[in-house]
Amino acid sequence: MKILINGIQSNLRFSSAHIIPGHDSCGFIHGHSYFVDIEIEGERAGDFEFVVDFKDIKSYARAICDELDHRLLIPVYNDLIEFKDFDKNKGSIFDLKNNKSVYFKIQDKGYSIPSVDCIFLPLPFTSAEELSKFFAETLAKKLSEDYDNLEYVAVCVNEGIGQGAMYRKDL
Numbered sequence: 001m002k003i004l005i006n007g008i009q010s011n012l013r014f015s016s017a018h019i020i021p022g023h024d025s026c027g028f029i030h031g032h033s034y035f036v037d038i039e040i041e042g043e044r045a046g047d048f049e050f051v052v053d054f055k056d057i058k059s060y061a062r063a064i065c066d067e068l069d070h071r072l073l074i075p076v077y078n079d080l081i082e083f084k085d086f087d088k089n090k091g092s093i094f095d096l097k098n099n100k101s102v103y104f105k106i107q108d109k110g111y112s113i114p115s116v117d118c119i120f121l122p123l124p125f126t127s128a129e130e131l132s133k134f135f136a137e138t139l140a141k142k143l144s145e146d147y148d149n150l151e152y153v154a155v156c157v158n159e160g161i162g163q164g165a166m167y168r169k170d171l
């Protein structure tokens with residue numbers, strides 16, 4: 001059986017800024033009011049014959065949304081982002097977070113931003129495609145600690161109403 005969570009109606013939303021380095025129009029810092037739809041398929045199981053408890057999915061998904069909300073999303077493994085004093089091949093993302101400010105270049109543009117204003121993600125892009133993969137994999141990992149009856153977790157990250165990307169993580 002399949003269960004569905006509607007991100008707008010369940011308040012799984014976040015408003016964040018991002019950049020798609022090198023892109024004509026999305027290469028400038030801009031923002032979206034994102035919302036996250038979730039689809040999970042699995043066998044019904046346990047005392048209540050649930051596929052999965054809605055409360056669990058919503059609390060895990062909301063925690064991710066809260067972490068990203070009102071921040072600039074930085075894709076640490078983007079090829080065009082060059083950090084000052086940080087080697088992305090050797091350093092830990094926690095090092096970036098622990099510095100007071102972060103300095104980086106994208107082609108001929110230089111940025112200096114307080115680290116607390118940023119979320120550093122282990123991704124090549126902060127596109128809807130990569131964010132949906134990040135959400136689906138994180139949620140699947142968390143849910144599989146408590147559930148062994150799930151077939152897949154699919155997440156659609158919408159960049160506002162009308163456009164989103166869906167990623168399905170099989171379990």
Ligand SMILES: [Zn+2]
Binds near residue numbers: 018026031
């Ligand atoms: Zn965008």
